[in-house]
Amino acid sequence: MSRFINNLKRRVAKEQKKIVLPESESRRVLQAAERVQAEGFARPILIGRPQSIVEVASEYQIDMDGIEIIDPETYPMMDKFCEYYAKRRAKKGMTLEEARKVLSENYIFFAACLVAFDIADGMVAGAVATSSEVIRAALQVIGPHPGLSTVSSSFIMITDKPQFGDDGIFVVGDCSVVIEPTPQQLADIAVSCVERARRTAQMLDPKVALLSYSTMGSGAGEEVDRVREAVRLLRDRNVDFxxxxEMQADAALVPRIARQKAPGSTVAGQANVLxxxxxxxxxICYKVLEHLAGATALGPLLQGLAKPVMDLSRGCTPEDITDVIAICCSDAIYMQAEKKRDIAFTSRFEKLDRRVAVENRNISIQFDPEKCKNCTLCRRRCADVMSMTGYYSLESTGDVPICVHCGQCSLTCMFGATTTVSQRDAIQKAIDDPKKIVIFQTAPAVRVALGDEFGLPFGSVVQGKMIAALRALGGDYVFDTNFGADLTIMEEASELLYRMHNKKELLPQFTSCCPSWVEFTEIFFPELIPHLSTAxxxxxxxxxMIKTYFxxxxxxxxxxxxxxxxTPCTSKKAEIARPERNAAGRYWKKPEIRDTDYCITTRELAKWIKDAQIDFNSLKDSDYDPIFGQSSGGGTIFGNSGGVMEAALRTLVYLQTGKPADEEFLHFEEVRGLEGVKEAALTLDNDIIRVVAISGLANARRFINLMEEKHSWKKYAFIEVMACPGGCIGGGGQPRTKLPQEIPAKRARIESLYGLDALKQIRASWENPEIQTLYTKFLGEPLSDLSESLLHTQYINKHYMLGKEDKVQPGVSH
Structure with missing residues (x-):
């Protein structure tokens, strides 16, 4: 290691970086400062009362000549530091006086301010303080690296095996900070480890292996799923390494084994970042390498912060501290050079003042620039109605468009430039395979919009003909997604009732059935993730349920x-592809089994029917297949904005009181209609329950911002959000209408769904006999262990996708 560190010290010496050492009354820290000063590769700064520091130095005969000491009590920048720190912690209620107390008493926080203000180039601490205290100070004062949300650590492992890694050198992580990383955190750790490999280990070609006990699908389990999702997230980030x-360690390291287990991989057998x-x-692995294989471990080295901060082991020696100071200098040089690069950003997407940026890998929509007329309709819809375009910076995201897959751009495009990504060929292949049983399910809003494509009046109910068409196209069974809506209500209403009685801190509960809204939350408002229903x-x-119970x-x-x-919804294409959507596969212990295999929109179905030369209007009505064919009126109105809210309240009343809902809940006018934000209050067992129904993501953004500004979340119990204006009836996959006809078409669809609801004998989800049978024979009860496993999910903080500029506003320079 001495050669490695000596080379590093030579590289950094000419820059003479200032490294602040806040634990300045520690003998080991003072001895390290003396060594650094003597070797001349950096300029140490000590924090504390000069008299106390000099006394310790004198006791141990440490030469302090030429070493700078800063006393927080007399430092002229202290007022500015306090204002800065208090402002950063304002959302946590920190006052100026509290900020001053922290900075005066905890020198690590004060030292972090020196780094934040570029007075020092980096900080090294942890000889006395705990790792958590060092990390907390760094995050609160300096913050995470742009584009990352995870602070982690890595080790540089130096071995005597030049045939492996980068001439025997590896970067490995995380070995000391993040205990059970999520897929997002694993992706962040990979990015940070590559930065460590480049800046400290001088690797020119980092090759990252994300390790597991499985290689490319050879094994299964939750840990394997997490690694696979991390790999997918890295692909989405368009990283430059x-x-x-997932792969096992032998496949990552040994070329012979790599050829057997991971043929075609450009990383397997050549990995130098693990x-x-x-x-x-x-x-366990780094310690085994260190003690059994004789490798030298340099670390742990903190990573993922906006500026250089290094943590120490509390058992470190002065030599260890000196080495880490050298690495901190290297980080400072690298990160400052990165900041100084003033390369003009040019996006690969053209005419963005008139178009929406659509990534080639988008799973839901696609763009053909040859057909684009630059009419601006897609851009205006994305910016003004959905609040997406204009609310992020392509420069900040690495030229990767932020998309929640709502498809509103494709709905407004009349020239065929923006269209949905079709899976029809794959579905047809399954239909043609005699071994496959193809099962369709149809969402509520499709039956009141499909007729538009066949010349019928807006809002025509074509449920029977739609089912008949799907059978004619080759479907073996056709089920009603309205049944799934009833099931969602049973779980979501039960969850709401549980929160109202036991977890009021998780109120309000937000609906989660709109995947675009879920993605919007994960990206722009991750602090609301705990409030999303897990249903x-x-x-x-x-x-x-089809792949288990049926x-x-x-x-x-x-x-x-x-x-x-x-579906009426293009974002369902993205939802069904989420890696966790294999609950049936986990149930059968066959993780390759997906819950939903394919998705087609209303427009796609209409085109398929026409291409198959089926005379739609002449078809005889057909009925849904039993088991999942019966539904309540509550399930039917899911397609309307406010429908989920109304359906949930009908069942919530029964769950709370044991009595069916009265007329007030069967026609809840306050949450019906096309208005973007609809608030209402109702009384249930003498409690006033305040609810909100929102449609259109721009309306959701404004509402959230207003609630955060006023700190008025807690007055609401339940908030429904649908991304598309009007709800699913206005989804991005619905038939296109000319702008003057858009509102009349939506109103007709809304009225038709409410009309179907009124005709139902069963109005509330809990009354559905097929739902009752499902719980009796299979699930047990709402929120049971089996229900949680098959019917509930989790969400991912995707705020990192926005990059450094995460608070972009239209028309505001950034």
Missing amino acids: EFDG VFPNLVSGN KSPISMLSP AKRMKIDPADIVTVCV
Whole structure:
């Protein structure tokens, strides 16, 4: 290691970086400062009362000549530091006096301010303080690195095996900070480890292996799923290094084994950066390498912060501290050079003042520039109605568009430039395969919009003909997503009732059945994730029921079932592809089984019917298949803005009181209609319950910002959000209408769904006999362990996607 560190010291010496050492009354820290000053590769700064520091130095005969000492009590910048720190912590209620107390008493926080204000180039601490205290100070004062939300650590492992890694050198992480990393955190750790490899280990070609006990699908389990999702997230980030996974360590390191286990991988057998699935495996591995294989471990080295901060082991020696100071200098040089690069940003997307930026890898929509007329309709819809374009910076995201897959751009495009990504060929292949059982499910809003494509009046109910068409196209079964809506209500209303009685801090509860709204929350408002209902959407509930309960009853191998959802919504294409949407696969211990295999929109179905030369208007009506064919009026109105709210309240009344809902809840006028934000209050068992129904993401953004500004969240119990104006009836996959006809078409669809609701004998989800049978014979009860496993989900903080500029506003320079 001495050669490695000596080379590093020579590289950094000419820059003479200032490194602040806040634990200045520690003998080891003072001895390290003396060594640094003597070797001349950096300029140490000590923090504290000069008299106390000199006394310790004198006691141990430490030469302090030429070493700068800063006393926080007399430092002229102290007032500015206090104002800065108080402002950063204002949302936590910190006052100026409290900020001054922290900075005066805890020198690590004061030292972090020196780094934040570029007075010092980096900070090294932890010889006395705990790692958590060092990290907390760094995050609160300096913050995370732009584009990352995870502070982690890495080790540089130096071995005597030049045939492996980068001439025997590896960067490994995380081994000391993040215990059970999420997929997002694993992706962040990979990015940070690559930065460490480049800036400290001088690796020119980092190759990242995300490790697991499985190689490319050879094994299964939650840990494997996390690693696979991390790999997918790295692909989405468009990173500038090679990576692959999941893979076992032998496949990552040994070319012979790599050829057998991971043929075609550009990383396997050549990896020099190893990302462990959790801290346990990482910590054990680096210590085994160190003590059994004779490797030298340099670290742990903090990473993922906006400026250089290094943590020390509390058992460190003066030599260890000196080495870490050298690494801190290297980080400072690298990060400052990165900041100084003044390269004009030019996006690969053209005419963004008139178009929406659509990534080639977008799973829901696609763009053909040759057909674009630059009419600005897509851009205006994305910016003004959905508050997406203009609310992020392509320069900050690395030229990766932020998209929640709502498809409103494709709905407004009349020239065929922006269209949905079709999976029709794959569905047809499944239909043509005699071994496959193809099962369609249809969302409520499709039946009142499909007729538009066949010359029928807006809002025509074509449920029977739609089912008949799907059978004619080759579907073996057709189920009603309205059943899934009833199932969603049973779980979501039960969850709401539980929060009202036991977890009021998680109120208000937000609906979660709109995938675009969920993505919007994950990206722009991740602090609201705990308030999202964990209940899946109707489609994502019905599909695992098909591949578990239905498959069992019908004695069908679930691997032979192909589920296809027909939706008004382009974002369902993204939802069904989320890696956690394999609950049925986990149930059967076959993780490759997806819950929903394919998705087609209303427009796509209409085109398929026409291409198959089916005379739609002449079809005889057909009925849904039993088991999942019966639904309540509450399930039907899911397609309208306010419909989820109304349906949930009908069942909530029963769950709370044991009595059916009265007329007030069967026609809840206050949350009906096209208005963007609809508030209402109702009384339930002498409690006033305040609710809100919102449609259009721009309306949601304004509402959230207003609530945060006024700190008035707690007065609400339940908030429904639908991304598309009017709800699913106005989804991005619905038939296109000319602008003057858009509102009349939506109103007709809304009235038709409420009309279907009024005709139903069963109005509330809990009354659905097929739902009752499902719980009796299979699930047990709402929120049971099996229900949680199959019908509930989790969400991911995706705020990192916005990059450094995460508070962009239209028309505001950034």
